[in-house]
Amino acid sequence: MIRAYNPSPARCRPHSRLAPTPLRCSTGEEAYSVAIALLEFLGEESSAVPVQIFATDVSETAIEPARNGIYADSIASDLSPERLRRFFTKTDGKYRIAKVVRDLCVFARQDVTRDPPFSKLDLILCRNVLIYMGAVLQRKLMAVFHYALKPSGFLMLGGAETVGAQADLFAVIDKKHRIFVKRAIETPSNFQIPVEYNPSRSLNRGPRLPTEMHSTHSFQNEANRLILDRYGPPGVIVDENFQIVQFRGKTGFYLEPAPGDAAQSLNLLKMAREGLLHGLQTALYGARKADKPVRKQGLRVVSNGKGHEVDLHVIPLTVPGEERHFLVLFEDPTAATEVVPEVGGPPAPPASSDDERVKQLQEELAASREYLQSIIQDLEAANEELQSANEEILSSNEELQSTNEELDTAKEELQSTNEELNTVNEELHGRNEELSRVNSDLVNLLGCVEIAIVIVGSDLSIRRFTPMAEKVLNLIPTDIGRPISQIKPNIECPGLEKMIARVIDTVTIQEMNVRDSEGNWYALRIRPYKNVENRIDGAVLALFDIASRRHELELRQARDSSRAIVEMMRQPVLMLDGHLRVQAFNRPFADLFALSADNAIHRYVYDLDAGRWDIPPLHRLLDELLPRQSRCAEFLLEHEFVPARPMKLLVDGIRIDGGEPGSTIVVLAFQDAGGREPAARD
Numbered sequence: 034m035i036r037a038y039n040p041s042p043a044r045c046r047p048h049s050r051l052a053p054t055p056l057r058c059s060t061g062e063e064a065y066s067v068a069i070a071l072l073e074f075l076g077e078e079s080s081a082v083p084v085q086i087f088a089t090d091v092s093e094t095a096i097e098p099a100r101n102g103i104y105a106d107s108i109a110s111d112l113s114p115e116r117l118r119r120f121f122t123k124t125d126g127k128y129r130i131a132k133v134v135r136d137l138c139v140f141a142r143q144d145v146t147r148d149p150p151f152s153k154l155d156l157i158l159c160r161n162v163l164i165y166m167g168a169v170l171q172r173k174l175m176a177v178f179h180y181a182l183k184p185s186g187f188l189m190l191g192g193a194e195t196v197g198a199q200a201d202l203f204a205v206i207d208k209k210h211r212i213f214v215k216r217a218i219e220t221p222s223n224f225q226i227p228v229e230y231n232p233s234r235s236l237n238r239g240p241r242l243p244t245e246m247h248s249t250h251s252f253q254n255e256a257n258r259l260i261l262d263r264y265g266p267p268g269v270i271v272d273e274n275f276q277i278v279q280f281r282g283k284t285g286f287y288l289e290p291a292p293g294d295a296a297q298s299l300n301l302l303k304m305a306r307e308g309l310l311h312g313l314q315t316a317l318y319g320a321r322k323a324d325k326p327v328r329k330q331g332l333r334v335v336s337n338g339k340g341h342e343v344d345l346h347v348i349p350l351t352v353p354g355e356e357r358h359f360l361v362l363f364e365d366p367t368a369a370t371e372v373v374p375e376v377g378g379p380p381a382p383p384a385s386s387d388d389e390r391v392k393q394l395q396e397e398l399a400a401s402r403e404y405l406q407s408i409i410q411d412l413e414a415a416n417e418e419l420q421s422a423n424e425e426i427l428s429s430n431e432e433l434q435s436t437n438e439e440l441d442t443a444k445e446e447l448q449s450t451n452e453e454l455n456t457v458n459e460e461l462h463g464r465n466e467e468l469s470r471v472n473s474d475l476v477n478l479l480g481c482v483e484i485a486i487v488i489v490g491s492d493l494s495i496r497r498f499t500p501m502a503e504k505v506l507n508l509i510p511t512d513i514g515r516p517i518s519q520i521k522p523n524i525e526c527p528g529l530e531k532m533i534a535r536v537i538d539t540v541t542i543q544e545m546n547v548r549d550s551e552g553n554w555y556a557l558r559i560r561p562y563k564n565v566e567n568r569i570d571g572a573v574l575a576l577f578d579i580a581s582r583r584h585e586l587e588l589r590q591a592r593d594s595s596r597a598i599v600e601m602m603r604q605p606v607l608m609l610d611g612h613l614r615v616q617a618f619n620r621p622f623a624d625l626f627a628l629s630a631d632n633a634i635h636r637y638v639y640d641l642d643a644g645r646w647d648i649p650p651l652h653r654l655l656d657e658l659l660p661r662q663s664r665c666a667e668f669l670l671e672h673e674f675v676p677a678r679p680m681k682l683l684v685d686g687i688r689i690d691g692g693e694p695g696s697t698i699v700v701l702a703f704q705d706a707g708g709r710e711p712a713a714r715d
Contacts, residue, residue: 061099061140063158064088065130068137069120087151089143096140102130126510145174150181157182161191168197175199180220188213268362270350275301275317278358286336287343287363301361307335311397312345313361315404320347320359330366331396342366485555485576488562493517493533496571505549505576523549524576526557533572536561540569546579554579592616595698604702611690611697613638613655625703627675648672659688659699669706681706 064086072079090096108128109117121128145159157178163171178188179202188203190196190211196203202220203213267282277299291303298304305313309332316327329345346362475497479486485502489495494516498508506522518530524547526532532543536559543559555576562571596617599606605622609615615633623629628641638655639647650670658665668684685702 060104061088061096061102061138062104063160064099064138064140065102065134067158068134069116071137072120072134084137086138087154088138088140089145091142091144093142096142100140102135104128104130125513145177146170150177152181153183154181154186155183156187156189158189159191159194160189161194163190163194171197172199175202176220179203179215182215184215184217186215188215266346266362266364268346268360269301271301271317271359271361273321273357275359277301277304284363286341287334308332308340308397309334309343309345311401311404315407316345316347317359317361318407320349324349324357333396485574487517487574488571489517489533489574490571491537491569493530495520502576505555524555524557525549532559533574536572537569547576592698595700599700602702604704607638607701607703609638609655609699609701611699613699615641616698622703642674645674654684654686655699659686663688663690 068084068086071084075082075084088096088099090099103124104121104127106123106126106128108121112121117128120131120134122131123129159174159178163174166174175196176199179199182188187206188196190213192211194211196213201218202216204216206212206214261281265282267284267287269277269281269284269288270279271277287306287309288301288304289306291298291300301317302310302314312329312332316329320327326346326348328347332343332345333340334343335341342365344364344366346360346364348360348362350358350360352358479497479499482499483501485499485505487495487498487502487506487508495508495513497513498506502508505524506520508520512520517533522529526545526547535541536543540561542561543557545557546554547557548554556579558575558577560573560575561569562573564570595608599608599617599619602619603621605625606619607615607622608617615636615638618628618633623633626642633641639651648670650668650672654665654668654670658668665684665686668686670682670684671680673679682703683706685704687700689698689700690696
């Protein structure tokens with residue numbers, strides 16, 4: 034499973050090596066770019082490899098546009114047509130990220146400096162974020178990223194960023210593009226994030242040299258350092274565990290390296306020379322416990338077989354945001370109290386070495402007793418704390434057991450809830466697909482309707498319209514969502530907005546005739562829009578072309594008049610349409626040819642009476658003469674149209690072309706030849 038993490042989707046620019054195109058740095062485009070790159074790389078195996086991308090930001094406002102995944106149509110200039118067609122869908126003049134890409138990304142609000150980190154990630158993209166943080170916060174975040182990645186996980190930073198002093202946590206894979214891999218070492222256990230991050234101050238202060246570098250190269254600081262090293266008392270700085278972190282001055286008279294592991298030999302208590310251990314140990318423990326300076330005088334340290342007196346000072350050092358340290362100073366009391374003897378004066382009596390030795394031993398014994406007493410007190414206090422801690426642990430164990438039982442019960446409930454959620458998810462997925470199909474059907478249906486239709490909401494904003502409405506009402510795709518009062522339609526309809534509001538308020542249908550700028554008349558009908566709950570949620574505007582309806586009405590009236598005229602004639606008359614199908618005939622025609630309306634109307638003329646009318650002379654009349662001459666008189670037809678009844682008929686024909694498809698009429702009038710010859714054959 035591939036899992037990627039982007040701690041700031043709304044503020045980072047995707048890199049050209051990972052993203053398929055350098056999109057603009059906003060609205061989560063980096064997360065979508067990584068998803069597109071993975072889909073293109075995996076190809077047909079994308080469905081078999083699970084991919085999850087977590088895109089986070091400290092601002093919920095910045096995440097919301099990223100969740101929508103809607104971009105302006107201007108991205109078409111940055112993306113290839115193939116990627117646009119595969120990974121985007123065009124909706125209302127904008128591009129929406131495809132569902133196959135959107136399903137790979139999860140957008141959430143997270144503060145990487147305070148919230149718990151993700152875990153077991155394959156890739157972390159944190160580009161152009163660390164440059165706004167201080168060195169302390171950067172060091173803490175590197176530990177967080179090291180914890181969140183898998184053993185083989187990758188970290189990608191911005192072009193101006195690096196892992197800095199945390200090179201022991203990450204190894205360089207691609208220096209140019211700032212790609213690092215996690216080293217196989219244990220993650221530091223202490224990576225709490227201090228609240229010392231002020232991006233605005235970091236942004237406004239501009240580039241400058243660090244204060245530490247400036248002070249290090251200051252002549253004044255260099256002079257101070259030389260004076261302290263030459264004339265100040267020697268000493269060391271140790272941490273809470275008494276490990277030496279810095280030597281100050283010459284400490285060889287008081288300390289010497291201990292045999293064994295070099296990492297363990299820097300413990301101050303192990304490096305103390307003979308005679309210094311007990312006093313140093315007492316002073317260090319006292320300073321750590323009371324958090325106050327401790328001074329020990331009259332200690333005697335043995336160096337190179339000779340004894341020297343030394344005064345010991347242990348001073349706690351406290352720096353905000355750092356662990357507590359201690360400054361240990363070794364002072365020579367003889368250097369401060371040495372007096373030049375007077376010339377000619379009597380020499381001072383030499384001190385007895387045995388007395389000094391006894392005094393030293395007594396002092397060491399008193400220090401040892403004091404140290405042992407403090408150890409005994411600490412041991413008793415620790416024993417009491419251990420007893421109380423043991424009792425708390427026993428009670429906590431009982432609580433944990435009950436909590437474990439509750440967790441087991443909650444786990445079963447969560448499993449059942451998860452099954453229910455999976456069922457609901459499947460139902461929602463099916464409904465989503467059904468909704469997508471219905472939406473597609475609606476779009477295609479509106480595209481095929483040859484009527485100008487506009488749907489507006491209850492706030493009079495445009496929701497949908499048909500292609501026919503674009504021309505009639507002067508609409509464009511970007512007008513969706515705009516109030517209809519801001520549209521200047523091509524029709525003359527003052528007070529359109531008030532009419533729509535009246536329809537919504539009164540739930541009544543409004544109709545009126547309007548004219549467009551070209552002089553065409555339309556019938557405007559406004560009716561309420563009802564949703565599935567039968568509630569009024571807007572209005573529907575429909576424009577019908579009155580001219581085309583009037584033409585159809587006139588054509589229908591003309592055909593009805595023709596049929597009436599045919600019915601009134603005493604001579605047998607047959608009326609056909611342009612495709613030579615029977616439209617009407619009168620009673621004399623039905624009596625002459627023994628035909629009824631059921632087996633003749635709307636039938637092909639050559640198929641009448643089981644094909645008895647399919648004769649060459651009739652073909653010549655209908656297929657050749659009338660299409661060419663439009664009129665023919667006394668055309669002779671000799672045929673046995675009715676069994677056992679030979680007929681000799683004269684036919685007068687006329688063909689009327691209406692100028693539009695389906696408006697052509699052919700009228701044939703029959704009369705008995707009665708022994709007469711036709712007036713004309715052609």
